[in-house]
Amino acid sequence: MKYMIMMFGGLGAAAQNRSPEWIAGMHELLMKLDTELKESGECVASEALADPGQAKTVRFAGGAPVQTDGPFAEVKESLAGFWIVDVDEERAIQIVSQVVGYTEYPMEVRRIMDHSAQL
């Protein structure tokens, strides 16, 4: 089964008012985890996204698509990055808990749809 693990927030969302040592620790945790998941083969893909401030959102307004600067969601709830992991749900939650245990900031786990039909 594949799950997407999502991290949220622009720069500073989790790291606001944290010490440089704490932030360096967070970077290290994320790098280490990424390496582990890739080496174990559990990670299918992972990416960090540019800061939500860099996003552009296109909405339908006045009968046409209109572009505005900024993300769709609130900055603190915008997607910051993701892992796609090929594991069962229990393992996905376990992975996520490692990060949340340090960052004290929410993360989401969501199943990726299958393309096959299950009768």
Add this chain to the structure above:
Amino acid sequence: MTGQRRIEDVLRESTPQVLAALVRRYGQFDACEDAVQEALLAAMVQWPGEGVPERPRSWLLTVASRSLVDAWRIDGARRRRETAAALDPAGRAPAADLAVDVAVGLAGSGRDDTLALLFLCCHPALSPPSQLALTLRAVGGLTTAQIAAAFLVPEATIAKRIVRAKQRIRDAGARFELPAQPQRTPRLGVVLQVLYLIFNEGYTASSGPVLQRTDLIAEAIRLARLLHRLLPDEAEVAGLLALMLLTDARRAARTDPDGRIVPLADQQRDLWDVAAIAEGQAILTRTLGAGPVGPYQLQAAIAALHDEAPAAAATDWPQILALYDVLATVAPGPVVTLSRAVAVAHVHGPRAGLALLGTLDADERMAHTHRLEAVRAHLLEQAGDPAAARGCYLRAAKTTASLPEQRYLELRAARLHHRTCLPTRKAD
């Protein structure tokens, strides 16, 4: 050196010469390039078992020529007529002619052919990504897979890019020949730019979490050496090679063991490559003063001054600033202004550097890069304005697309915040 490595090296070196010989003989760059790829594949299959042939280039040219002829044969009547005319108007058997062709082809190919090939791959009709991919393929001898891995894009993307690039060359009517003056100087400028882009892509990897890709760096330097060998009297070619060597010399110190960025001022200089620095300096010394000085030579001279300093504090900033002043007149631009501002700050103080940065605020070209804010942040920190510096570091962190840079800038911001926010201890 393992057998496999030796085969790869021989193939890489032979590719441009074989391709050039084929194109000179038969024209049709795109078809010839396909044929050379077939020959390379055949070599990679057969040579490991049979060993590298005594005359590898002849082997490759023979196989490629056959592949070309076969492709034309399959292509139909029109091609058959073309082929017959190309091979021998008297209608001799192609195989017999092939031996003659091979000998003639290789005898004729030489420095001019590889140069012509390089100019062709860097034709102005092509987009820079196409120029890079084609140069790496046809002159660098890299496989499509190797190029794709270097640029972190799927192999199919590079394959399509090369096919389209070859079509564009054909449609643009580009000729396989050295451009004559006055086109040659600007065309050479484009070639240098392509090589510099390859180097830069490798040195400051523009995407992906790893900060440098040594395969591209090595390839850029190898091609620059080749060009320098072919055009020993061109000062800017020497300048570019020197710049690459003097910049790459610092590579080992540029990131810490965990892949974090280490700025120049904090680098462990005993990790710098002394031999590369010496070579870069020697090349530079030979070219400076030999004629009008160009931007690559100037940048190389600046890099040499950094590399000469045994410690950051010993850097000859006044001399570096003088060189930036010259560079600003020879090749003005926002990036030069940015670097010059850093030098100004070292010589005349951070406020003077900040004033120069102010002139870039209205420059559209700086609007979408994080660099202006990052430099401004450093100077504000030096000027003793941590709150403003922090704001700039965070702004820069939010606009960069490089993950290592983002983390570096985030940390610098956090260090300032923590310093300014920590409550002072009450005396006990």
